[in-house]
Amino acid sequence: MARVASSPRRFNLVTVFLWLLGGGLIAIALLGAFLTLSKGRYSIENWETFIVSGIALGSVYALIALGYTLVYGILFMINFAHGEVFMFGTFTALFAARFMADAGLIDSQPVLAFILVVAVAMLVSMTVAVALERIAYRPLRNAPRLVPLITAIGASLFLQYSARGFYGSGVNAYPEFAPLEGTTNILGLTLRTDQLVVTGAAVALMLALYLFVERTRTGRAMRAVSEDKDVAAMMGIDVNRVIMITFAIGGLLAGVAGVLYIQLFNQVDFFMGFLPGIKAFTAAVLGGIGNIVGAMLGGLALGLLEAVAPFLILDGFGIASPNQLKDAIAFTVLVLVLIFRPSGFLGRKENV
């Protein structure tokens, strides 16, 4: 009796049930994968396509997720309007690209045009993010934690429907950049050029961010504020400035993510920030919210899961239309991760 009472956690029924559930789901996934592979419907090239497009989409998720994670790391709030910052980036890119297409710059100088589009989108997204912080969040900095959360949802709707008012609710086609069309051969693999560029750009940015946070003075200040705002302020750090920089970086990354996203999917509409925003938030939680490396890993994992898992796991069981269940799989994995590692893959490290 006393033994059982003294170690209630080891024989907790709920824990046992959760382990069985998790183990069962993993066993089902393995069985599904085995069945699919033994059926041999998909060739190596097919898997390659699934994986590459998953990585490309995942790296965009990761870029957006960084915005969530940075802000959470410093303010402990979820900036639900971040998806809309991303959406404003896509609209800016759309107009910039259309303008350059009319001016003929996309045809004559595609690389320069692309860089300009990215720069303008970054600038606008950054401005939106900083304005959001200054107008909607800063006045509420000392309010209960629920208040900025609700404000964020309000800000999200405000931005969404402002965009609808400005630009209409139709779907806009994004012009094509000739050098990004077609395929490229790398190490014997034939890859879609746009996916390659998107992945490359995203990874480069993530590296740059990591170095910025780890190696620069401002990065150190960000980490200090994340640790303890009051103490950081006493050490002479301008907390408001650091928070503003954090939002600026998040916005900047969302702007780039916006350009990369429409490079992949060629479509812009006012509601497009919602789903990628939710997915990126999921990615941030998956990796451990507040953790930069976690957000990157979470994004990539989510993108890969969505692209590969329906075909790998469900196809083997002969389930019809497996692709439709991709979100179900992604969120099942999220639930499983949160059951066994409540703080995500990497947990919340104390460096932003």
Next chain:
Amino acid sequence: MQKYMRWSAALFVLMLVLAACQSGGGSSPSASLDASEPAESEAAESQPAESQSAGGDPTAVCEADEFGCVEIAEGDLLELGTALVITGENESLGLDSQYGAEVAREMRPEIAGHEVEFNHQDDGCATEGGTAAANALASEESIVAVIGTSCSSAGIAAAEILSGEGIMLVSPSNTAPSLTSEESHQPFYARTAHNDKIQGAAMAQFVCEELQLTTAATIDDGSAYADQLAAVFVEEFQSQCDGTITSEEAVTVGQEDMGPVLESIGTDSPEFLYFPVFVAEGALIAQAAREATGLEETIIGAADGVFSPDFLAAAGEDATEGMYLSGPDLAFSGDFYEADFLPAYREISGEDDPTSVFHAHAFDAYNMLADAIEEVAIQGDDGTTYIPRTALKDAFFAMSDYEGVTGTLTCDEFGDCADARISVSQVEGGEFNRIWPEE
């Protein structure tokens, strides 16, 4: 914590009170509020309803009617609801129908001696939107009938709610077979749009006979419209020409990454890919289909859900060139359509041309409703018009050989009224060219 609880409890009570007020206000005859206003057009009004309704004592008729009467005081407006998708990605579909109904009102501004007013609601092209729009309209006692919905998913939800209140719902663009099937038809639901049993069969016939293809794959988006239309196509394609369906895939509404699903379909290299979805997903599928391995030679086709210039703009010319789209046959366009309808449409919409293909169906829906209303309306002694709801439904369902813009319409017992004629168009140089069947 305590404080929050108290506040939220107070809020909850307040909401209950408000809700009670609203339903209280609604349940009193709406006409009584307006009856005090003097009727402006009293003298000018010729009261056509009187001659048509030999219906006798309105009180007796209304009491006998299961859902009672809509009462419209003399000089008041007759209110018709619309529940169409008028915002968002699919607004080109809903606004087009709304303009069609407005053209009809402009040409026939009075029904049973009352000027017509529209109460426009948004069906959101989804079950939730259909529920919200139907609830909003059902809460108004003064709504005589509703034109809607745009999307079949919304229609399934709205038909159930409105039928429960005895409000006639006539859709200009719902095409899913289940809406008018024997098992699931709602008593107050009818439509002037074709049934997808016909559209799916027509597309299958076109692919079999005209294109001479034998393998096909389908993609739907899980909506009632796409799901059922794809299913009809599959069945017909297999039975009409012994065709092989290589895969029946599905995407989700709002999905952007179509690459993997098309790659999966491409493993069987079907000769034809059919994706009867809506604009946003349709455009992405058309684009991704051009890039997927195994689909290089595949001919692509879709249906009336994307039959809109918006779709071509969203997908771009490269992706859509040469693809086939089925939809209602616009060859109906007689003299009236070209000479009267289109100019009025352009004036109302402020746009050059219709953005979809169901404006004429909405026009016919309005006029058929108007005829049915005038048939059953009863004029009271004090000038009030009584419209018995069940009688209105019966009159609508009894319509036959109605000469509309979309053809000669006859309603069957499950609410299919359309003179369904389907044509297939091909996209050439950013234009829809009707190519089949030959006129």
